[in-house]
Amino acid sequence: MTNLKMLKKEFLEDLSSVYDRDEAATFFSWLAEDLFGLKTHDLLLNAEADLDETQLLKFEEARERLKNEEPIQYILGYVEFLGLKLKVSSDVLIPRPETEELVQWILDDYQFSRLQLNLIDLGTGSGCIPIALAKHLHQAKIKAFDISAAALQLGASNLLRSLGEEGLKTKGSSIEFIQADILELERLPEADLVVSNPPYVKRDEQVQMKANVLKNEPHLALFVENEDPLIFYRKIAELTSQMTKTPVVYLEINQYLAQETCRLFEDFGFQHIELRKDFRGNDRMLKAY
Numbered sequence: 001m002t003n004l005k006m007l008k009k010e011f012l013e014d015l016s017s018v019y020d021r022d023e024a025a026t027f028f029s030w031l032a033e034d035l036f037g038l039k040t041h042d043l044l045l046n047a048e049a050d051l052d053e054t055q056l057l058k059f060e061e062a063r064e065r066l067k068n069e070e071p072i073q074y075i076l077g078y079v080e081f082l083g084l085k086l087k088v089s090s091d092v093l094i095p096r097p098e099t100e101e102l103v104q105w106i107l108d109d110y111q112f113s114r115l116q117l118n119l120i121d122l123g124t125g126s127g128c129i130p131i132a133l134a135k136h137l138h139q140a141k142i143k144a145f146d147i148s149a150a151a152l153q154l155g156a157s158n159l160l161r162s163l164g165e166e167g168l169k170t171k172g173s174s175i176e177f178i179q180a181d182i183l184e185l186e187r188l189p190e191a192d193l194v195v196s197n198p199p200y201v202k203r204d205e206q207v208q209m210k211a212n213v214l215k216n217e218p219h220l221a222l223f224v225e226n227e228d229p230l231i232f233y234r235k236i237a238e239l240t241s242q243m244t245k246t247p248v249v250y251l252e253i254n255q256y257l258a259q260e261t262c263r264l265f266e267d268f269g270f271q272h273i274e275l276r277k278d279f280r281g282n283d284r285m286l287k288a289y
Helices: 004-014 021-036 040-045 053-067 072-076 097-110 128-136 149-162 164-171 203-208 211-216 231-241 255-267
Strands: 078-081 084-087 118-122 141-146 174-179 193-196 248-252 273-277 283-288
Touching (some): 097 193, 097 248, 097 283, 118 128, 128 149, 149 164, 231 248
Parallel strands (some): 118 193, 193 248
8 A cells, every 4th residue: 555655755756857846745735635635734644644546546647747747726626816716727827926916906905995896807817806806895896808718617617616696795796707809899898997917928938938838828818929019908008098087907017028018008198107026026017097
């Protein structure tokens, strides 16, 4: 029989050519919690516990997927995002800590507002942004757009799993998922806030990215052509500047194009532009109004 101690030793050795030891150890802990229901302290207390064949087969499958550089979040089928447990699949980007920071910026600005806010999320993916906002904001009416029908279906499923109809009623909030190509939109509904984490990675930046991202996450949601890397930001600036009352716009941005993105919004008449650094010290968020 194989026990947890032996399994961890084999796991770390098997993945040593792909991941560093600390990262592999983290993956082992996540899988042990998900598959065996064991927290970190349980792993220490039960290191000699034997595992049955069914448990081992599931773990072996996960290990092979990791060796093929599939993201651990897709293997688990979910990701933690601001206290929410959201389903993810290869149809959507895996929500990143930087996106959590973007949402937290909005919450810091509006969490204690008693106004009914009309919000738009452009390129919603897993629905992480609107669901987190609906959870914390009072009477938020949100329209979440995405080009992908599969992403919208996943977002709607995440909404029901995370908040449910009763949870939304309690806050007086709602989310409407809408299929549309942002670049083909001629107008947006009136809104107080617009938020977006659009594609912004230039094709020539692929060399800097990890293989597990390039091999597994949807390129449609990641990349823009080198010749026009701000295409989505220009469209967002155009659409929001057409509104009767200019909304406050919150964006996740390409750190290498931060100043160019600021100038773009200035050219569309936005008077106030604020950049914010992420936890790594990179210019990754912008607020314009």
